[in-house]
Structures are given as C-alpha cells and as structure tokens.
Amino acid sequence: MKQEKPMSSNTSLPFPDQQNSRNSMINIGEFILVSTPIGNLNDFSLRAKQTLQEVDILLCEDTRVTAKLLAAYGISVHMESVHEHNEGKRIQQIISWMQQGKKIALVSDAGTPLLSDPGYRVTRAIIEADLPITAIPGPNAALTALTLSGLPPHPYMFIGFPPPKSQARQNNFAILKASERAGLKATFIWHEAPHRLLDMLIDLKFIFGDNRPAAVARELTKKFEELQRNSIQGLIEHFTHTPPRGEITVLLGPALEEEEVSEDDLDQQLQGALKTMSVKDAAALVATAVHLPKKIVYQRALELSKK
Missing domain, CATH: 1.10.10 (Arc Repressor Mutant, subunit A)
Structure with missing residues (x-):
C-alpha cells in the first residue's frame, strides 16, 4: 500500500471564520447602473449590451419600454419593475438577491438612471450596505442639450422637472434667482412635459426677465430633433405657433449683463x-x-x- 505523504509543516489552512468570509465574498453579487438610448437605439454601447446579456436580473422603470430595447439587440434576461411607486418596497429584496450572488442591472426608460428617474433610493441603500456597485455611462438628454445649446457649458445646474403648478414653479425659480443675486452664475437645465412648456416659459420670463439667452431641445437623437435658441420671449412666440411634442429639455443661460431692479x-x-x-x-x-x-x-x- 502506498504511504500517504505527510503534510508539509509550512502548509497553512484558513481558520473557519476566514474560510466563511472568503465564501461570502465569492457569493456577493454586483449592482450595475446602465445607461440606455434617449431616442436612437444605435447609441446603445457594446459594453451596455454585454452587461445586460450577463446579468441575472434587470430592474426596469417600465418593462414594456425596456422589452423593445432588449428585442432590438436579441437580449433575453429576467426583468423586474422598479418605479417611483414601489422602489422603497423593493430594496430589501434587491439586497437579498445580491447577498445570494445575483448580478443585477438597473435601467430607466431612457438615458442615465437616477437623473429624474427612479433608482436613487435603491442605489443609496446598496451603497450603505457596502455592496459592490458600478455604472455603464452613456446617453444623457441634459448634457446633450447643453452641448448643442451654445450656452456656457460650465458651471451648469441640472434641476430635473420643475413643479407642475405655476405658483410652486415661480417659487422654485425665485429661489434660483435669489441664488444668482448672491453670486451663482450658471446655466440652468430642466426637463419639461410638452403640454406644460409654454406655462413654464411664461413663469421663467416672469421671474428672470428676458435679458438672457435660452434654448429648448426637443426629441434629441431622434428623427425630428429640434433645438430652438432664442430669448425666453422668442421661445414663447415660437411654441405658441408651433405646439411642442416629444421629450423636452429647457436651458436658461446667465444674464447678459448685471441686472438692477427698478x-x-x-x-x-x-x-x-x-x-x-x-x-x-x-x-x-x-x-x-x-x-x-x-x-x-x-x-x-x-x-x-x-x-
């Protein structure tokens, strides 16, 4: 019978707690924020495509919208909805999936996740749980509009959607105007629904006056892409005669000269x-x-x- 070779004296074995720690690290999943096209499907990156092909679960703002993107690229993956009404309730389940070793991606309907879209609360919880997280950069409507607007590119302030009601919107704009008088000088960027665009422009003129350049970007990267550069009043006149449609981004540049209140x-x-x-x-x-x-x-x- 062949005698077993004795174990070398310098061979070390991990203690049980070290072994368990390594196993738990091996089983931890990953969370990936993936940017998707804002209109043109050809803007979907190779890395984003590969990532969605590899993940175990894809979190979507609207599974019906994301299904069209997946079909265009022949991607098959299990989808789960995460939107503003259920995001808080899904956090523990998502963390549990990651602790089981699941690789999870999150996308919004279009563009970069979290920016005016769901996902912030989930992302914040994953960071606080000290779980692995990364992002696949890509299309973004606000930055695309900024680069095309001809307005000062930095500093800029992306504000998201303004309040839907006029009084709240004016209050919001008044705070920004007061910040300018305290020294802030930036290009402001908002998203807006087409049916509220004219009312928003009227409120902008009421609070900020008409002594500054502005722009409205519409349907960026799509067939009917449009970017109107004008004063606020000029934009009001244009969209009064040409009702806006599609995805809207509004930009307001700094005042052309120092403003005094008469x-x-x-x-x-x-x-x-x-x-x-x-x-x-x-x-x-x-x-x-x-x-x-x-x-x-x-x-x-x-x-x-x-x-």
Missing part, C-alpha cells in the same frame, strides 16, 4: 404675482426673486393691492 420692474413683478396670490405670498415671492428686504416689498405690494 421701481417699474418691482411693480410689474408684484402686479403679476398679485393676480393669483395674497399680498403676503406675492411679497414673499418677489422679495426672494429680486433679493430685496421683505418689509419693503410687502409695503409696496400693499400699496399696489389697494389701487
């Missing part, structure tokens, strides 16, 4: 605000926009309301 400007803004607001609310809104003391603006609003 009495007429103050009165005009207050009169516009008083049409839909109380004296108190109108004064607060305009005071924020023009960066003047609230007491002074309130007193003037009170005088105008009596007239």
Whole structure:
C-alpha cells in the first residue's frame, strides 16, 4: 500500500471564520447602473449590451419600454419593475438577491438612471450596505442639450422637472434667482412635459426677465430633433405657433449683463404675482426673486393691492 505523504509543516489552512468570509465574498453579487438610448437605439454601447446579456436580473422603470430595447439587440434576461411607486418596497429584496450572488442591472426608460428617474433610493441603500456597485455611462438628454445649446457649458445646474403648478414653479425659480443675486452664475437645465412648456416659459420670463439667452431641445437623437435658441420671449412666440411634442429639455443661460431692479420692474413683478396670490405670498415671492428686504416689498405690494 502506498504511504500517504505527510503534510508539509509550512502548509497553512484558513481558520473557519476566514474560510466563511472568503465564501461570502465569492457569493456577493454586483449592482450595475446602465445607461440606455434617449431616442436612437444605435447609441446603445457594446459594453451596455454585454452587461445586460450577463446579468441575472434587470430592474426596469417600465418593462414594456425596456422589452423593445432588449428585442432590438436579441437580449433575453429576467426583468423586474422598479418605479417611483414601489422602489422603497423593493430594496430589501434587491439586497437579498445580491447577498445570494445575483448580478443585477438597473435601467430607466431612457438615458442615465437616477437623473429624474427612479433608482436613487435603491442605489443609496446598496451603497450603505457596502455592496459592490458600478455604472455603464452613456446617453444623457441634459448634457446633450447643453452641448448643442451654445450656452456656457460650465458651471451648469441640472434641476430635473420643475413643479407642475405655476405658483410652486415661480417659487422654485425665485429661489434660483435669489441664488444668482448672491453670486451663482450658471446655466440652468430642466426637463419639461410638452403640454406644460409654454406655462413654464411664461413663469421663467416672469421671474428672470428676458435679458438672457435660452434654448429648448426637443426629441434629441431622434428623427425630428429640434433645438430652438432664442430669448425666453422668442421661445414663447415660437411654441405658441408651433405646439411642442416629444421629450423636452429647457436651458436658461446667465444674464447678459448685471441686472438692477427698478421701481417699474418691482411693480410689474408684484402686479403679476398679485393676480393669483395674497399680498403676503406675492411679497414673499418677489422679495426672494429680486433679493430685496421683505418689509419693503410687502409695503409696496400693499400699496399696489389697494389701487
């Protein structure tokens, strides 16, 4: 009988806790944020395609939308929906899948995930759980519009969608205007629904005036791509006669020159605000926009309301 060779004295074996730790690391999955086309399917990268072919689970904002992309590239993968209404409830399940060794990708309907799309809460939870995460960069409507707009490319501020209601939207714009008076000088970028575009442009002009360049990008990378560069008033006139359709990105550049608030400007803004607001609310809104003391603006609003 062949005698077994004794184990060398310098051969080391891992302690049980070390072995378990290594096994758990081997079984940990990966989370990948994958950018998808914003219109033209040919913008889908080779790396993004390969990633979706390899993952165990694909998280989608709308599985019906993503199914069209997968079909175009012959990709077959298990899909799960993650949208604004169920994102919080899916977090623990997603983390559990990763702890079981699943490789998971997340896509939005179009463009880079998380930017005005679901996924932030899931991504934040995975980071806090110290699980592996990476991203596949790709198309982005806001940055594509910025590069085509002719407006100063940096600094820029992407704000997402403005509030849908006019008063809340004006309040939001007034805060940005006040930030400008405090020293901020940037190109602002928003997404907007086509049926709200005109109302948004009117509110932009009301708060920011018309002394600055602006642009509206529509249907980027698609057949009917359009980019209108004009003043805010010019854009209002264009889209009054040509109703907008499709995916919209709005850009507003810094003022062309230093703005000073005259009495007429103050009165005009207050009169516009008083049409839909109380004296108190109108004064607060305009005071924020023009960066003047609230007491002074309130007193003037009170005088105008009596007239």
